Amino acid sequence: MTAPLASSGDLIADRRYAWGVAARDEGDLAAAADLFAQAAEAAPRWPAAWLALGEAKARLGECEAAVAAFRTALRADPADRLGAGLHLARLGAGEAAAAMTPAYVAALFDDFAPRFETALVDRLGYCGPDLLADALQEACARTDRPFAFDRMLDLGCGTGLSAVPLAGVARVIDGVDLAPRMVAAARRKGLYRDLAVADLADWLAAQPPASADLVVAADVVVYCADLAGTLAAMARVLAAGGLVAFTCETHDGEGTVLLPGLRYAHGEALVRSAIAGAGLGLLTLQPASIRREAGQPTAGYVVVAGSASAAR
Numbered sequence: 001m002t003a004p005l006a007s008s009g010d011l012i013a014d015r016r017y018a019w020g021v022a023a024r025d026e027g028d029l030a031a032a033a034d035l036f037a038q039a040a041e042a043a044p045r046w047p048a049a050w051l052a053l054g055e056a057k058a059r060l061g062e063c064e065a066a067v068a069a070f071r072t073a074l075r076a077d078p079a080d081r082l083g084a085g086l087h088l089a090r091l092g093a094g095e096a097a098a099a100m101t102p103a104y105v106a107a108l109f110d111d112f113a114p115r116f117e118t119a120l121v122d123r124l125g126y127c128g129p130d131l132l133a134d135a136l137q138e139a140c141a142r143t144d145r146p147f148a149f150d151r152m153l154d155l156g157c158g159t160g161l162s163a164v165p166l167a168g169v170a171r172v173i174d175g176v177d178l179a180p181r182m183v184a185a186a187r188r189k190g191l192y193r194d195l196a197v198a199d200l201a202d203w204l205a206a207q208p209p210a211s212a213d214l215v216v217a218a219d220v221v222v223y224c225a226d227l228a229g230t231l232a233a234m235a236r237v238l239a240a241g242g243l244v245a246f247t248c249e250t251h252d253g254e255g256t257v258l259l260p261g262l263r264y265a266h267g268e269a270l271v272r273s274a275i276a277g278a279g280l281g282l283l284t285l286q287p288a289s290i291r292r293e294a295g296q297p298t299a300g301y302v303v304v305a306g307s308a309s310a311a312r
Helices: 011-025 029-042 047-059 063-076 084-090 102-123 128-142 180-188 200-206 227-236 268-277
Strands: 149-155 170-177 194-197 212-217 238-249 256-258 264-266 281-288 300-306
Touching (some): 011 029, 029 047, 102 180, 128 300, 170 180, 227 238, 238 264, 268 300
Parallel strands (some): 149 212, 212 238
Antiparallel strands (some): 256 264
16 A cells, blocks of 8 residues: 555654754755655655655765665655656656656646645746747737637646636637646636546547647646657647647757756757647747746747648
């Protein structure tokens, strides 16, 4: 049986863990690592203690000890709700493309849901939905396409931030997210016809071909290692004349890299090739910072692509 994330069920372990968090927050990583090790010893099947120990050891430069702790966390929770596999990939001890599990994304955002909009917009300066709406309007004007849509799909809808600037131009909006509490918050906005708690790939595969004329993914492909596969799935459900709009983070190199913040960044050449490989035409590739990370603006793109008829 997998141990819970928030508590080990052992008072001593929980207390050592709390002291470790306090020491870590005060900058005493050595003391934090020692306390997390004590918590893990007291509750050896508690993944949170092992993950915290791995993070402390990694920051101390003790990579072998960090890898061992992350591997133990992964054995304690094979669904990997805490992202131990991502930390292993960052240390070169795991495969980055397979490291981000649906359980991790669901747990991350379910926990984040109550404070999501305040933290993301106010603290991190998140502006992806507004940038996408502006880019879509500009692309429609440039291609003589009406800025109006019959059915919009909001992928990774979160609390419904993308529906707000686009509700006036989409007749119906259907959304999907892995995190139930995020979907509940989106439902309260009253802007969606239908909302589903589901894996993005599975949900898209269940949609009829050519059933939507706008597919939006704001701050979503940063959790998708396989950008080409994700765009191909979007293209399959896109009707003639339809548009795909998404934001991504990027880097100066080739391919996909896993960033320190445990998000994927896609190189420009990969973005272009993935769009072409999906049979879409690129309309907009606009450099933009969608949010801040550690106080600094992230490097990214706002992207709009269309079916062959839309691109013409």
